[in-house]
Amino acid sequence: MNTILSGEHIVKSFGDGAERRNVLDGVSVEIRKGEFVSIMGPSGSGKSTLLYALSGMDRVDGGRILFEGRDLSGLRDDDLADLRRRRMGFVFQQPTLLGNLDLLDNIILPAVRDERRGLGRHVEKARDLMRRTGIEGLERRSVSQVSGGQLQRAGICRALLRDPAVLFGDEPTGALNSASAREILDILSEVNAAGTAVLLVTHDAAVAARAGRVLFLRDGRIDRELELGPPDGQGLEERTGRVSRTMRELGI
Amino acid sequence: MYARIIRNDIRRSRLASLATVLFVMVSALLVSLAGALGAELSAALETLMERAATPHLLQMHSGPIDLERLESFAAGSSELEGFQVLEFLNVEGAAFEFGDRTLAGSVQDNGLSIQGRDFDFLLDLDGNVANPREGELYVPVFYFKDGTARAGDRVRILGREFRVAGFVRDSQMNSALSSSKRFLVSPEDYATLRDRGSVEHLIEFRLRDPGALGNLEAAYVAAGLESNGPRVGFPLFRMMNALSDGLLIVVLLFVGLLVTFVSLLCVRFALLAKIEQDYREIGAMKAVGLRVSDIRRAYLAKYAVLAVPGALFGWALSFAFRGPLLANLRLFMGEGGASRLAPALGLAGALLVGLLVLGYVRGVLGRFRKISAAEALRFGAPRQAARRPGRLRLAAGLPLGANAALGFLDVLARIPLYGTMLAVLVASSFIAVVPRNLHTTVASPSFSSYLGIGACDLRADVQAVGDIPGRASEIASALAADPEVRKTVVLTARAFTVRGKDGSESSLKVELGDHAVFPVAYAEGRAPGAPDEIALSVLSAEDLGTRVGDRLAAAVDGEWRDLRVAGLYSDVTNGGKTAKAAFSGGEAPVLWAVVQAGLADPSRSREKAAAYAAAFPYAKVSSLQEYVAQTFGPTIRAVGSASRISLGVALVLAALITALFVRMLVARDRVSIAALRALGFRNSDLTRQYLARSALVAGIGVLAGSLLANTLGESLVGALISLFGAASFEFAADPLSAYILIPLAVALAALAATAAGAAGAGRIGIAQTIRE
Numbered sequence A: 001m002n003t004i005l006s007g008e009h010i011v012k013s014f015g016d017g018a019e020r021r022n023v024l025d026g027v028s029v030e031i032r033k034g035e036f037v038s039i040m041g042p043s044g045s046g047k048s049t050l051l052y053a054l055s056g057m058d059r060v061d062g063g064r065i066l067f068e069g070r071d072l073s074g075l076r077d078d079d080l081a082d083l084r085r086r087r088m089g090f091v092f093q094q095p096t097l098l099g100n101l102d103l104l105d106n107i108i109l110p111a112v113r114d115e116r117r118g119l120g121r122h123v124e125k126a127r128d129l130m131r132r133t134g135i136e137g138l139e140r141r142s143v144s145q146v147s148g149g150q151l152q153r154a155g156i157c158r159a160l161l162r163d164p165a166v167l168f169g170d171e172p173t174g175a176l177n178s179a180s181a182r183e184i185l186d187i188l189s190e191v192n193a194a195g196t197a198v199l200l201v202t203h204d205a206a207v208a209a210r211a212g213r214v215l216f217l218r219d220g221r222i223d224r225e226l227e228l229g230p231p232d233g234q235g236l237e238e239r240t241g242r243v244s245r246t247m248r249e250l251g252i
Numbered sequence B: 001m002y003a004r005i006i007r008n009d010i011r012r013s014r015l016a017s018l019a020t021v022l023f024v025m026v027s028a029l030l031v032s033l034a035g036a037l038g039a040e041l042s043a044a045l046e047t048l049m050e051r052a053a054t055p056h057l058l059q060m061h062s063g064p065i066d067l068e069r070l071e072s073f074a075a076g077s078s079e080l081e082g083f084q085v086l087e088f089l090n091v092e093g094a095a096f097e098f099g100d101r102t103l104a105g106s107v108q109d110n111g112l113s114i115q116g117r118d119f120d121f122l123l124d125l126d127g128n129v130a131n132p133r134e135g136e137l138y139v140p141v142f143y144f145k146d147g148t149a150r151a152g153d154r155v156r157i158l159g160r161e162f163r164v165a166g167f168v169r170d171s172q173m174n175s176a177l178s179s180s181k182r183f184l185v186s187p188e189d190y191a192t193l194r195d196r197g198s199v200e201h202l203i204e205f206r207l208r209d210p211g212a213l214g215n216l217e218a219a220y221v222a223a224g225l226e227s228n229g230p231r232v233g234f235p236l237f238r239m240m241n242a243l244s245d246g247l248l249i250v251v252l253l254f255v256g257l258l259v260t261f262v263s264l265l266c267v268r269f270a271l272l273a274k275i276e277q278d279y280r281e282i283g284a285m286k287a288v289g290l291r292v293s294d295i296r297r298a299y300l301a302k303y304a305v306l307a308v309p310g311a312l313f314g315w316a317l318s319f320a321f322r323g324p325l326l327a328n329l330r331l332f333m334g335e336g337g338a339s340r341l342a343p344a345l346g347l348a349g350a351l352l353v354g355l356l357v358l359g360y361v362r363g364v365l366g367r368f369r370k371i372s373a374a375e376a377l378r379f380g381a382p383r384q385a386a387r388r389p390g391r392l393r394l395a396a397g398l399p400l401g402a403n404a405a406l407g408f409l410d411v412l413a414r415i416p417l418y419g420t421m422l423a424v425l426v427a428s429s430f431i432a433v434v435p436r437n438l439h440t441t442v443a444s445p446s447f448s449s450y451l452g453i454g455a456c457d458l459r460a461d462v463q464a465v466g467d468i469p470g471r472a473s474e475i476a477s478a479l480a481a482d483p484e485v486r487k488t489v490v491l492t493a494r495a496f497t498v499r500g501k502d503g504s505e506s507s508l509k510v511e512l513g514d515h516a517v518f519p520v521a522y523a524e525g526r527a528p529g530a531p532d533e534i535a536l537s538v539l540s541a542e543d544l545g546t547r548v549g550d551r552l553a554a555a556v557d558g559e560w561r562d563l564r565v566a567g568l569y570s571d572v573t574n575g576g577k578t579a580k581a582a583f584s585g586g587e588a589p590v591l592w593a594v595v596q597a598g599l600a601d602p603s604r605s606r607e608k609a610a611a612y613a614a615a616f617p618y619a620k621v622s623s624l625q626e627y628v629a630q631t632f633g634p635t636i637r638a639v640g641s642a643s644r645i646s647l648g649v650a651l652v653l654a655a656l657i658t659a660l661f662v663r664m665l666v667a668r669d670r671v672s673i674a675a676l677r678a679l680g681f682r683n684s685d686l687t688r689q690y691l692a693r694s695a696l697v698a699g700i701g702v703l704a705g706s707l708l709a710n711t712l713g714e715s716l717v718g719a720l721i722s723l724f725g726a727a728s729f730e731f732a733a734d735p736l737s738a739y740i741l742i743p744l745a746v747a748l749a750a751l752a753a754t755a756a757g758a759a760g761a762g763r764i765g766i767a768q769t770i771r772e
């Protein structure tokens, strides 16, 4: 009813023959509308793999993924692409911006395919997002002319351009210094407060603590689930402490 | 250790390696074919003209002849090795009956002849001097080629029946370009038929030293001997024999060199990508103390492994193609015993191509020297020359859609990268368009105007009859009264004595009349208009030592007139030594007359020619279209097949290089592709973006290529053509194919290859690539 994205018994394996192993071995997750969820786990535990599976960027070997009630495995590649473009947003660890476009063009990229005429609306939206994320004035800059933090903000603007139902982040602050990281996280919290569901992969307790719920991934399964309460930015230190304790308990 | 590196390297870049081998092979194939053909042609030509003992000087003459005077001239010349006068019995085409066919439609002067006494032999297909018995006929090989006659056929000539005993190669008149054809009969048969046609004399000389031709000719003219007809020297015989196959060789060589150029591009391309990929490794090799020359040697060895077998394979393959290409040559000239030299020359050509490629690789590898070990290890390949967003922006609007915009933007941001592809496409359309233009030019009616034949639709030659001027004007008035005839002109050739620069006097054949009506192409200057102007054929001008603007004294009606040389033109008719003027000729002897006519509907020229030929049996009436088709037919066909081959080569080239290029782009752009896919671009969108890139590059490339082909290509071909005696040259291109169809075909080949190459973009895993 209120679920926007769910995975049931997801299996994903890599390798051939004897080398083959299940990186995801029957993982089930459920994300509700407007929820903020973090996924944690040791390096190599399959966090990214889970994220790519849930967003339909990678096909799975077993289980079922429902996005807004539609089974992703039943969709053709083109339908998956359409879905990503219209309903999902992505922020990666490396800002995957195109080098031959300026920042503004990079941000409106998810809209250009569908909007030949009404592009102006999206350009306005992009400028608005750039202002809100503190990179106004950099519209005509090229990718090589701005800092890593600014690139990551541009990446977030790009992800938010079309008001996605879910924003996926794969360690979006992993490559940033702590001040930049905090600012990016503040922006994500704001986005979530405005109603967008956020699914964040991280190995950093302070980052995970922004979420309302933390999933701990280990040996291909969800090992533990931690409820932190509404992600309103209150008591961040206390929440970070709880995440760190759980991590220690699990030996992560 | 290098062996392993090489093997791995080739395995990893299979397509690029294959393309290198392929291009080296094709260029080696073409170059060695050209080399082998050249060797064969020169040897066969040599052998034919030697065995046939081709005269060094031939003076054709119709009308009364004073044999004694000629004998005493020959006896008085110490340079002569031989002298003879042969007869050529001119028989009208309709009197040759091959079953139910006749030669009535032939533009050749067909006639009977007997075997030369001392030299100028007609050779059978085994290269022996043919000696027909009574009732036997030897047919010019020209009519074997076009299927008119087969050995054993029954043929009626002037009502007398002959059996075709064989075919003859005629070292003088073999070529379609030469306008006469000699049928060989026995002396007995000849004697019987002699008074049934008009006799022309072939006054022939052999020299001890062929270099003395100029002196002999001058002496002959100075002696005022018989000269009512063309005078042809040994070099022109050789040129006419060589022209068709020579053009084929020129085209092969031309395409071969262009393909070599493209193989170099291809190598450059693969190598630079490779250096970028291996930047770190190269740095590491340097760091552990391997010397640059060692590294270079490793790469050089790899290309040697590709290029040398490629070249050898191309050479081997040339044996398969040699047969069909040599068929024509062997038929007309026989085997020249060059079969041993030809493969060697072919091999030399092929190895030259291979060495060229290796030399080029060495050059490109010079870049290794610039790589610093420390930098390479730390940073990897230097970033692509900072890609910069240009003035074009998505946010400014997308008139052609997002994919087109993204494609174009990428090209504009990385112009040097796309330069290679551009160069290949320019070269491809150049390769496709130039031979095609050459073909349409040679096939066009205007081509004959480069060779000294006015661009009319219909011509009637009046020669070797009484009252030539009267008969010509009879035809002219009939033509003028014909409502289908647009305009008509009579040119009357008369002999005048002229005085050269050095004061020596000689006889010059001058065509008098209005030369502006059906102009020939002037290499320099223009048609003579004023009564004191004259235009000279290039060979006449050489003889007289005059140039445009010079003065020339001519004896007209017993007084010397000072004429100004108004223009120069090339001429392959009438021995190549002619002149044109517009003054009236007075009393000078008339050699021949030509009545030219233009038709309202040129496509009716064949029917009209037939009608006038029937009405005026004493004239040789021909349609220019027909004349060109018959005279230049073999040449046109050879150039035509060469142009089709080049089109094929160009298309394969464009497609293959583009496919390689796009695959390399996809590999380079992996991360961007994954990002675009993650953002929800469909695979078809990616393909469209690549198509847009190629469309832009191909659009510019083929446009530039066809423009270059029509300008630079024209001068290039012009230079080559001038080697064969036509002095001024312009393409008569078919604009539809030269500017639209062929460039479009090249562009489409590139686009199809792009679609194929870009398919790989859809297989790039998003998850996998972005995580890297």
Ligand SMILES: Nc1ncnc2c1ncn2[C@@H]1O[C@H](COP(=O)(O)OP(=O)(O)O)[C@@H](O)[C@H]1O
Pocket: A014, A015, A023, A041, A042, A043, A044, A045, A046, A047, A048, A049, A050, B768, B771
């Ligand atoms: N394309 C692939 N091929 C083979 N193994 C892979 C591939 N992608 C991921 N893996 C393996 O799957 C496991 C999980 O990877 P990943 O999801 O990136 O972990 P995390 O993000 O938690 O660090 C790792 O052991 C990794 O080596």
Ligand SMILES: [Mg+2]
Pocket: A047, A048, A049
């Ligand atoms: Mg990861």
